[in-house]
Amino acid sequence: MKIRDIESERIKNLPIYMFQEINSRKLQLRREGKDIVDFGMGNPDKPPPTPVIEKLKEVLKDPKVHRYSVSKGIFNLRKEIVNWYIKRFGVKLDPEEEAIVCIGSKEGISHLALAIFDKGDVVLVPNPTYPSHLYSAIISGATIYDMPLTKENNFIPDLSQPIYDRFPKPKAMILSYPNNPTTQIVNLDFFKEVVRYAKKNDLIVIHDIAYSEIYFSDECKPHSFLEVDGAKSIGIEFYSLSKTYNMAGWRVGFAVGNKYIIRALAKLKSYYDYGIFTPIQVAAICALRIDEKYIEDVRETYKRRRDVLVEGLNKIGWNVEKPKATMYIWAEIPEKFKKLGSMKFSLYLLENANIAVSPGVGFGKYGEGYVRFALVENENRIKQAIRSLKKIFNS
Numbered sequence: 001m002k003i004r005d006i007e008s009e010r011i012k013n014l015p016i017y018m019f020q021e022i023n024s025r026k027l028q029l030r031r032e033g034k035d036i037v038d039f040g041m042g043n044p045d046k047p048p049p050t051p052v053i054e055k056l057k058e059v060l061k062d063p064k065v066h067r068y069s070v071s072k073g074i075f076n077l078r079k080e081i082v083n084w085y086i087k088r089f090g091v092k093l094d095p096e097e098e099a100i101v102c103i104g105s106k107e108g109i110s111h112l113a114l115a116i117f118d119k120g121d122v123v124l125v126p127n128p129t130y131p132s133h134l135y136s137a138i139i140s141g142a143t144i145y146d147m148p149l150t151k152e153n154n155f156i157p158d159l160s161q162p163i164y165d166r167f168p169k170p171k172a173m174i175l176s177y178p179n180n181p182t183t184q185i186v187n188l189d190f191f192k193e194v195v196r197y198a199k200k201n202d203l204i205v206i207h208d209i210a211y212s213e214i215y216f217s218d219e220c221k222p223h224s225f226l227e228v229d230g231a232k233s234i235g236i237e238f239y240s241l242s243k244t245y246n247m248a249g250w251r252v253g254f255a256v257g258n259k260y261i262i263r264a265l266a267k268l269k270s271y272y273d274y275g276i277f278t279p280i281q282v283a284a285i286c287a288l289r290i291d292e293k294y295i296e297d298v299r300e301t302y303k304r305r306r307d308v309l310v311e312g313l314n315k316i317g318w319n320v321e322k323p324k325a326t327m328y329i330w331a332e333i334p335e336k337f338k339k340l341g342s343m344k345f346s347l348y349l350l351e352n353a354n355i356a357v358s359p360g361v362g363f364g365k366y367g368e369g370y371v372r373f374a375l376v377e378n379e380n381r382i383k384q385a386i387r388s389l390k391k392i393f394n395s
C-alpha cells in the first residue's frame, strides 16, 4: 500500500471542488491587504435572533444538558418542527416517525444518500445545483442523470422530456425550490406534477427548501412539496435554520416526510452521531417559534441588497433580473466577457475589481455562462463593488 494512494474508491474520483481556486486566491489577496467584497458563499452575515442566543446561554447552565444528545433529535424539537410545518404549510406530520433533526441539512442530505442509494442506482439531479445534492449521490456510488436547469426551460425541469425515462430507471429525484443557484421559484401545480410523475415512475423525491422563507412578495411565497396530496408517500423535504435565522454555524436542519425514508436516515445516523449538542436543539425550538417580525426583517435586508445590486449592475450595462426569492443573484456573464468562461471571469473579477463571486460552473456544467452573487455584503459594500465593476466595464 502506498500511503499517498490512501483515498478510498468512494472519494478518489470525486470531481475537483470548483470553488477551491477562487477561495485560495481570495485568501491570498486578503493576506496581501486587498479589501475583497465577498459575494462568494451563501454564508449569512447577520446575527441570529437575540432570544435564541439568550435561550442557549440559559440552557447551557443546566448540568443535565451536557451529555450525549439524541441522534435523531430531541423529541421537543421534533414536536416543534411538526408545529412549524402545520403553521407554515398546513402539513400534518408525526414527530416520532416523520421528522428527524440533522446537523445542518447538508449532513442530512449527504447521509440520506448513503442510507438509501447503492452503487448503480440512478439519481436525477438538477444541474446546476447546490453541490451537496450532486456529491452526496456520487459518494454513495449512485449514477447521476442531469436535469438541466437553463434559461430555455426557465430553470425548471421539463418532466415530459424522454431523458428522464432512460434505462436504468432512476430511483430518486432531487429538487430544490426556491432554487440555489438559479433563484427560480415554482408554484404548487409544479409539485403536483412532480408527485404524479414520481408515482407513475416509481421514484422517490428529495426536496430541499433551505430558502422557503426568503421571498420578496406574498405572491411568491414558496410552498412545501408535502402540501400535495400523496407527497408523503413518495418523498421527504429538508429545511435548514441556517438561512432564515442566520444560524449557519449552529448546524441545525431537519427532514420531514415519508417514514421509511426518515427511518433509513435515522438508522444510518444512529451509527454516526449522537445528535446536536442539546442546548443548541433547545435554542432551535426557540428559533422556530420566533416572531414573524424577525423573518420579515431578514427578507427586507436581502430585498434591499438585491435592489442595490441589481439596479447597480443594470446601470453599468450588466443586465440581470431581480430574483423573486433566495439570497442570490444568478447573473449571466455579459457578452464582452463570456468567452472567458465563468471560472476565468470570476478570477478576473477577483484580480481586477476585488470582488469575489461563485463561478456558475461550480454548480454544474449547465451553470457555465453565469456567476452567482450571494447577498451577504451590506449596501455600502455593494455600492463599492459596483464602482469597481464600472471601471472594468468601461475599460
Ligand SMILES: Cc1ncc(COP(=O)(O)O)c(C=O)c1O
Binding pocket: 042, 103, 104, 105, 106, 107, 130, 176, 180, 208, 210, 239, 240, 241, 242, 248, 251, 252, 253
Ligand atoms: C439548497 C441548499 N441546501 C442546503 C444548504 C446547507 O444548509 P445547512 O447549513 O443546513 O447545511 C445550502 C447552503 O447553502 C443550500 O443552498
